[in-house]
Amino acid sequence: MKINELIKSTYTTNEENDLLETLSKPAPLSTFIEREQVIISNLIRKSIISKVRHNGTVMVMRNDI
16 A cells, blocks of 8 residues: 555645645755745654655655655
8 A cells, every 4th residue: 555545635725735735846955945844844743745865965856755
C-alpha cells in the first residue's frame, strides 16, 4: 500500500494546496520565503512532503513524485 493511499483523507489548507501545486520537482528549502517554510514544515509533519539532504543542501519534495 502506497503512502498516498494512507493519507488521502489528510486535511490541507488552501495555502498548503497552493504550495503543493508549485512544488513539482525537488527544490532547496532555502529558496522559499519564511512563511512558505512554515507551511512546508506543516506538510512535513503531515507526511505529504519530505525533507532530504543532497550535497549539503536541504531539499524538499512531494512524496508522490
